[in-house]
Amino acid sequence: MAYIKELEQFEGKEVELKGWNAQKRDSKGLVFMTLRDGTGFVQCVINLDTVGSDQFEAAKRLPQESSLSLTGNVVKDERQVGGYELQVTSLKVISEAEENFPISPKEHGVDFLMDNRHLWLRSKRQWAIMRVRNEIIFAIHCFFQQKGFVQMDAPILTGNACEGTSTLFETEFYEEPAYLSQSGQLYGEAMAMAQGLIYTFGPTFRAEKSKTRRHLSEFWMIEPEMAFYDLKMDMDVIEEFVRSVVTTVLEKCKSELAIIERDTTYLEKVRLPFIRMKYEDAVSIIKGEKEVNGKTTLQMLEEEIAQLKAEKEQVQKEVDGREAKINSGELKKGEVNFNRSKVDQLKNQLKDIEEKEQNIPAWLNSARNFKRGDDFGGSDETVLTKMFGQPVMVYNWPQEVKAFYMKEDEHDKGYAKGVDLLAPEGYGEVVGGGERETDIERLKHKIVEHDLPMQAFEWYLDLRRFGNVPHSGFGLGLERLVAWICGLQHIRETIPFPRSYGRLLP
Ligand code: 4AD
Ligand code: MG
Secondary structure (H helix, E strand, C coil), X not given: CECHHHHHHHCCCEEEEEEEEEEEEEECCEEEEEEECCCCEEEEEEEHHHHHHHHHHHHHHCCCXXXXXXXXXXXXCCCCHHHEEEEEEEEEEEECCCCCCCCCCCCCCXXXXXXXXXXXXXXXXXXXXXXXXXXXXHHHHHHHHHXXXXXXXXXXXXXXXXXXXXXXXEEEECCEEEEECCCCXXXXXXXXXXXXXXXXXEEEECXXXXXXXXXXXXXXXXXXXXXXXXXXXXXXXHHHHHHHHHHHHHHHXXXXXXXXXXXXXXXXXXXXCCEEEEHHHHHHHHCCCCCECCECHHHHHHHHHHHHHHHHHHHHHHHHHHHHHHHCCCCCHHHHHHHHHHHHHHHHHHHHHHHHHHHHHHHHHHHHCCCCCCCCCHHHHHHHHHCCCCCEEEEEEEHHHCCCCECECCCCCCEEEEEEEEECCCCEEEEEEEEECCCHXXXXXXXXXXXXXXXXXXHHHHHHHCCCCCEEEEEEEHHHHHHHHHCCCCHHHCCCCCCECCECCC
């Protein structure tokens, strides 16, 4: 038995493939089947004259997602995805699927697809996204392992909050209240005091009672923690890490990114040095008080509105042209179908443009009225990164908007040595981190101020009592990174079975 991804090695030879009928059409004496086997997709040609009428009729009848084994000759064909075709000499059905597999090649609504996530995962685009996710995970481990970081696992059931109490999932632990971990960080700090350089990589949980395109209730986070590192060193690691993972994935996932139709122009810019700026400077830019390359955010957004308008007119013109052709009655049936599907595509494009157009006034408004001292919202991050078109690191945040464990900057009172990495193209925060508070009295004060139970943090305070050292770390949300690299509109497609507000099945 062979796998589709290794067909190259079998050119001109006979192989057996086992897989599923992803799609099929037939014409006189021929069935064209797209077989998928988990490693890829390949067109298989079943010829009546070669396989005989019994097998041919079986193939012709076979519903979508039936499983089968196909034996045939591997032939090079540049026009095919993957570059090869299987000319079938015999086939054997393993299991004939029921008729009406819910997910056909036609368009489906998102809720329907989410309800059928267990089947949707088989479609080509979802298959490609999961392959990219896998490659990202591998690249993450490679990066840290090569640098001598030790992977250590933080518990999921915890007795204390890490990232504020408003997003805690509460559960019960032998009649005692317990929480699902929001972050492995506090444990990461303890483990770094034992091993120096560590990273955790596990599921984390946030009760976010809203549906957004960037939030999941269950997501995977990579959290390195480094003894003897300050904020500057932390930012250097973030930059090197993100650059390394993105460039590796760009190289190794070319065909998957092509299936997803990802334009990688902006992604390539991770090769440039990341922009770094303090929160106060970022605010001045967002509010339009400070220019970037001779332009304010307000000018940039107005230009974008004009650009979208022009784009819309262009697309509309093409729709009108094609519709006129369809209605002229001069086209053959095949040409009509071709133009119809083009028109559908263009109309979707129009919808996208209109959605963007509608967003901009809201962005403009919130940028103008941004209150200095507030945390950034998604639109503020979008507006800021649009000015650069590449990753931006914002550091030294007002202490009030950041977690209790952040170290205050001794030269910049009132500001915490925290950093967020914002991805361009509207993806926003993908990393949050910073230098940790080492002063035990200040930490105790912050625990009280944040209304956290002191007793549950005694073990954490021990890290300051015994062998206290400057240390830093960060957390990268895996799904946010997958969404950015794949260019996805919504985070729900980045994880096999997303958990978000209102979604616990399948
Ligand atoms: O900024 P956050 O809340 O930081 C922490 O949890 C720190 N304890 C990390 C550390 O320093 N060790 O979360 C870190 C990252 C965010 O930048 C984002 O990428 C992701 O986790 N994230 C989410 N991803 C998906 N859905 C959510 N609800 C997320 N909340 C945070
Ligand atoms: Mg954050």
